[in-house]
Amino acid sequence: MRSTVVVEGDFVRRQSGRVRAGRNGGDGLVVAVTGAASGVGRLLAARLAASDDVAEVVGLDDSRGDVDGVTWRVMDLTDPAIVTRLAGVDAVVHAAVDIGITDDPAVRSHRNVRGTQTILTASAAAGVKHVAVLTSAMVYGAHPDNDVPLDEDAPLRAEPDGSVISDLLEIEDLSARAPRSHPGMSVTVVRPAAVVGPGIDTVLTRHFEAPRLLVVRGSEPAWQFCHVDDLASALEHVVLHGVSGPVAVGSEGHLDQLAVEELSGRSRIELPASFAFGTAQRLHRLGVTPAPASELHYVTRPWVVAAERLRKSGWEPRYDNAEALRALMEEVGGRHALASRRIGKRDAATAATIGAAGATVAILGTAVVVRKARRRKRS
Numbered sequence: 001m002r003s004t005v006v007v008e009g010d011f012v013r014r015q016s017g018r019v020r021a022g023r024n025g026g027d028g029l030v031v032a033v034t035g036a037a038s039g040v041g042r043l044l045a046a047r048l049a050a051s052d053d054v055a056e057v058v059g060l061d062d063s064r065g066d067v068d069g070v071t072w073r074v075m076d077l078t079d080p081a082i083v084t085r086l087a088g089v090d091a092v093v094h095a096a097v098d099i100g101i102t103d104d105p106a107v108r109s110h111r112n113v114r115g116t117q118t119i120l121t122a123s124a125a126a127g128v129k130h131v132a133v134l135t136s137a138m139v140y141g142a143h144p145d146n147d148v149p150l151d152e153d154a155p156l157r158a159e160p161d162g163s164v165i166s167d168l169l170e171i172e173d174l175s176a177r178a179p180r181s182h183p184g185m186s187v188t189v190v191r192p193a194a195v196v197g198p199g200i201d202t203v204l205t206r207h208f209e210a211p212r213l214l215v216v217r218g219s220e221p222a223w224q225f226c227h228v229d230d231l232a233s234a235l236e237h238v239v240l241h242g243v244s245g246p247v248a249v250g251s252e253g254h255l256d257q258l259a260v261e262e263l264s265g266r267s268r269i270e271l272p273a274s275f276a277f278g279t280a281q282r283l284h285r286l287g288v289t290p291a292p293a294s295e296l297h298y299v300t301r302p303w304v305v306a307a308e309r310l311r312k313s314g315w316e317p318r319y320d321n322a323e324a325l326r327a328l329m330e331e332v333g334g335r336h337a338l339a340s341r342r343i344g345k346r347d348a349a350t351a352a353t354i355g356a357a358g359a360t361v362a363i364l365g366t367a368v369v370v371r372k373a374r375r376r377k378r379s
Contacts, residue, residue, distance in 0.1 A: 028055030031239055032089045032128075034077055034119060035096030037065030039199055040134070043232035044095060045070050053240050058089060061096070077115045086126035091239045094119045094133045097171060099164050100201050112167040116174050124182035132238045133175045134231075135168050137191040137248055142301035148222050149306035152191075152248045161294040188238055190231075193250030193305055194298075196328035197228035207299045209332045212269040214299065215257060216276050222302035224254040225324035230317040234307075237315040248305035251321040263325050276300075 031048050035041030036059030048057045049069035059070040060077060073085040077096055086092065096115060098108050116133060123131050140150050141157035160166040175187045194204045207213065215221065226249050234249040261268055277296060307317075319327070 028053055029090045029240070030054075030056045030058065030088055032058040032060055032086060032092045034060045034092070034094045034115070036067065036070065036072075037061040037063050039095070040195075040228050040231050040235070041093075041095035042067060043228065044093060044235050047232055047236045048239075051236070051240065058085065060085060078111065078118050080118055080122060082118060083122035083125045086122055086128060089123075089126060089128050091130040091132070092119065092123050092128050093235050093239055094131060095235065097134045097167075099136055099138075099168070099195075101203060101206070105163070108164070109167050112164075113170045113174070116171045120174060120178045120182075120187070124178070124185050128185060130186050130188070130239065130242055131175075131178070132188045132190055132235060132245075133171060134235065135171050135175075135189050135191050136195075137193050137250070137303060137305045138165060138298060139168050139172055139191060140303055140305070142297040142303040144219065144301055146302045146304075148254065148302050149224075149304040150248075151306060152246050152309060159294060163295060165294065186242075186244065188243060188245035188247055190235060190238060191246060191248050191305065192226040192231050192234075193224040193248070193303075194226065195228055195231060196225050196324050196331070198331060200228055200331070203295045204298060205328060205332060208264060208266065208328055211266075213257075213261060213264070213266045214276065214296075215268045215270045216273045216300040217270050218273070219300045220302065221257045221260075221300055222254045222304050223257070223260050223321065223325070224250045224304045225319070225321050225328065226250045227317070227319040227324045227327060230319055230324075233318070234310055234315055237310065237313065241313055243309060243313050245309065247309050248307045249310060249317075250305055250307055251317050251319055251324055252307075253321065254302075254304045255321045255325065259322075260325065263322055264329050 028051075031054055033041050033045045033048065036045040036057075038061075041059075041061070042065055045057055045059050045065065045067045048054045049067060057067075057070045059065055059067065059072045060082065061072075061074065062076055064072045064074050073082075075082060075085065094116060097112055120131060120133075137150075139156045139158050140146070140154055141159065143157060147154070156169065156172060158165050158169060160169050172189060175189045178187045179185060195202070196205060230251070231249055234247070237243065238245075238247060255263070257268065260266075307315075
């Protein structure tokens with residue numbers, strides 16, 4: 001099998017000798033996409049299936065998707081037998097990484113970490129030349145002293161806390177070690193900013209379901225978004241142009257807190273750091289909220305990234321931060337959450353009323369949920 005490498009500017013395009021006839025009769029890549037039945041994987045599979053540069057799209061998922069023009073391979077992504085489904089594949093995009101809020105973190109972690117390990121090992125065994133792995137810019141950590149924006153090669157300063165952050169750091173480690181363990185296979189990690197858009201449900205999107213936006217006193221939040229459509233187009237660009245990484249994805253620049261409040265129509269609630277983080281940790285420990293206090297850093301501290309590698313290779317986002325935020329607010333319309341926990345309409349009306357009293361919303365809201373949690377534990 002012959003492989004040619006063409007250097008174009010600051011990025012590399014790998015043209016494999018193992019190609020098939022494309023949509024217009026020319027040569028095209030064979031690309032496999034994990035998680036192709038839903039979410040960003042589905043959007044990516046549809047884009048690749050419509051591309052003149054792609055001969056075949058192989059959709060790998062635990063259920064069959066509805067995208068036309070995709071060869072579906074239904075199986076458990078943590079099963080090593082997946083290597084048999086990668087025969088003849090030139091590039092793999094591992095989009096089946098879950099950063100959403102789930103009821104069972106252990107299941108999510110197994111799927112994320114074990115799934116990534118399996119895909120990387122199987123890809124190497126099948127002779128795949130390029131693997132793109134979806135992670136998140138959250139791995140840089142959210143710190144008051146972060147550069148705005150962060151360079152793509154900045155150190156990963158996120159703290160493993162047993163949440164999705166721990167999953168992402170393990171995925172990053174696996175991806176960094178894979179090319180050393182499997183020479184001849186390149187791995188590009190793709191790190192999007194806060195992903196928003198249809199079907200996206202994370203701690204970050206639920207922040208905007210609250211009646212008021214939490215701000216830690218003395219902090220200077222800097223908001224950057226990545227619309228899910230832009231993420232799909234970025235992943236397509238990475239695999240078709242062989243962009244080497246790490247690669248950050250996001251809208252240009254960022255919004256300050258005042259701009260976010262004006263665009264979202266949400267006012268702020270400002271609390272001391274000790275109170276905000278202490279309360280969040282207490283609620284998580286009691287099982288009231290799905291996310292640990294450390295994830296609160298990502299809505300109160302900056303973690304803006306510069307998507308220089310993608311832009312230098314010719315990619316541009318379709319959405320700016322303001323448009324992405326509007327899309328987020330449209331998506332969360334009618335939903336209500338406090339401290340990342342979904343609440344009903346009756347509770348939401350009470351929370352909004354209390355919210356008019358400023359910090360009282362956090363104090364009273366916390367007292368109520370803590371008492372309920374303690375009653376459940378005793379019963």
